[in-house]
Amino acid sequence: MTFLQTATDQPAREDIDLGAVLHALSDPIRLEIVAALDSRAEACPTGSFEVPVSKSTCTHHFRVLREAGVVRQRREGTARLNTLRRDDLEARFPGLLDAVLDAKAG
Amino acid sequence: MTFLQTATDQPAREDIDLGAVLHALSDPIRLEIVAALDSRAEACPTGSFEVPVSKSTCTHHFRVLREAGVVRQRREGTARLNTLRRDDLEARFPGLLDAVLDAKAG
DNA sequence: TGGCTAGTACGATGGGTGTCGAACCGTATC
DNA sequence: GATACGGTTCGACACCCATCGTACTAGCCA
Numbered sequence: 001m002t003f004l005q006t007a008t009d010q011p012a013r014e015d016i017d018l019g020a021v022l023h024a025l026s027d028p029i030r031l032e033i034v035a036a037l038d039s040r041a042e043a044c045p046t047g048s049f050e051v052p053v054s055k056s057t058c059t060h061h062f063r064v065l066r067e068a069g070v071v072r073q074r075r076e077g078t079a080r081l082n083t084l085r086r087d088d089l090e091a092r093f094p095g096l097l098d099a100v101l102d103a104k105a106g
Numbered sequence: 107m108t109f110l111q112t113a114t115d116q117p118a119r120e121d122i123d124l125g126a127v128l129h130a131l132s133d134p135i136r137l138e139i140v141a142a143l144d145s146r147a148e149a150c151p152t153g154s155f156e157v158p159v160s161k162s163t164c165t166h167h168f169r170v171l172r173e174a175g176v177v178r179q180r181r182e183g184t185a186r187l188n189t190l191r192r193d194d195l196e197a198r199f200p201g202l203l204d205a206v207l208d209a210k211a212g
Numbered sequence: 213t214g215g216c217t218a219g220t221a222c223g224a225t226g227g228g229t230g231t232c233g234a235a236c237c238g239t240a241t242c
Numbered sequence: 243g244a245t246a247c248g249g250t251t252c253g254a255c256a257c258c259c260a261t262c263g264t265a266c267t268a269g270c271c272a
Contacts, residue, residue, distance in 0.1 A: 018137070018206070018209050018210055019132050019133065019134055019137065020132075022128045022129075022131050022132035022206070023128075023129070023132035025128050026125050026126075026128035026129035026132055027125065027229095027230085028125055029230090031124070031125065045248075045249095046248075046249070047247090047248060047249080053230085053231070053232090054231075054232055054233075055248085055249070055250085056231080056232070056233075056234095056249090056250075056251080056252090057230065057231055057232070058249090059249065059250060059251085060229090060230070060231085061230085062249095063250095064229090075238095075239095077238090077239060077240070077248090078238065078239045078240065078247065078248045078249075079239095079247095079248060079249085080248080080249065080250095092209070092212075093205065093208075093209035093212065094205070094208065094209075094212075095201060095204075095205040095208070096205040096206065096208075096209050098201075098205075099199065099200070099201040099202040099204075099205040099206075100124070100128070100202065100205075102199075102200065102201070102202075103124050103198070103199035103200075103202050104124055106198070106199065106200075133259095133260080135260090151218075151219090152218075152219070153217090153218060153219075159260085159261070159262090160261070160262055160263075161218085161219070161220090162219090162220080162221085162222090162261080162262065162263075162264090163260065163261055163262070164219090165219065165220060165221085166259090166260070166261080167260085168219095169220095170259095181219095181268090181269095183218085183268090183269060183270070184216095184217060184218045184219070184268065184269045184270065185217090185218060185219080185269095186218075186219065186220095
C-alpha cells in the first residue's frame with residue numbers, strides 16, 4: 001500500500017477554487033515558480049527551478065500549487081514534470097492568470 | 107497618546123505589493139467584502155456588510171484589506187467609510203481586480 | 213450628563229503555513 | 243547488487259492567521 005498517488009490529487013477543472021488559487025499565488029516563491037513555468041512553456045522537473053529553499057519545502061510549494069489546480073504534475077522516470085494548467089485556469093477564471101503574471105512582471 | 111492613526115497606514119500606490127493583494131483577496135469573507143464594495147460604488151461604513159463574523163473579526167479583515175492597499179478608509183462621524191482603491195490597483199496591476207471579481211462572479 | 217452607536221484594541225486560542233533536516237522510496241546507471 | 247539522483251514523507255518548529263469576547267474610545271443625540 002503505497003501513497004504515491006499524490007501526483008493525482010489535482011482538482012478537476014470545475015472544482016478549481018478561486019480562494020485556493022489566489023492563496024497559492026500569494027507566496028513569492030510559488031509566484032516565482034509559476035512565472036518560470038509560464039516562460040518556459042514546457043514540462044519542467046521540480047528540481048529545475050532556482051528557489052532559495054530546501055528540497056522538502058519545494059515539494060511543499062508544488063503540492064500547494066497542484067492542489068489549488070495551478071499546476072499539473074506527472075511522473076517521468078525519476079523526475080516529476082510540471083506544467084501550468086493554463087487552459088483550465090483560463091476556462092474557469094478568464095484573464096486571471098495573465099493579470100497576475102503581468103502584475104508580477106510589471 | 108492615542109493610536110487612532112490606524113486608518114492612515116495604507117500603502118502608497120507604488121508600494122502596493124502583489125503578494126499582499128492576492129493574500130488579502132484569498133479569504134472568502136474579504137473577497138465578499140470587496141465584491142460588495144465594488145457593486146455599490148460608494149463609500150460604505152464597515153458595519154453595512156452582511157458578513158458572518160463578529161465585529162472585531164470584521165475590523166481585522168478591513169485592516170488586512172487596507173494594509174494591502176485594496177481598500178481606503180476614512181472617518182466620518184462615528185463611522186468608517188470604505189472605498190475600493192480601484193484607480194490605484196488598476197494603475198499598478200492592470201486588469202487584476204476585474205479578473206478576480208469576474209472570477210468570483212463567474 | 214448620560215446613553216447609544218460604530219468601531220478599535222487587546223488577549224487568547226486553535227489551526228494553518230513556511231521552513232528545515234533526516235529518513236525513505238523509485239528509478240536509472242554502473 | 244550497489245550507488246547515485248530526484249522527490250516524497252515525516253516530525254518538529256516558529257510564526258502567522260481567522261476567530262472570538264471583553265474592554266475601550268470617539269462621536270452623536272437627547
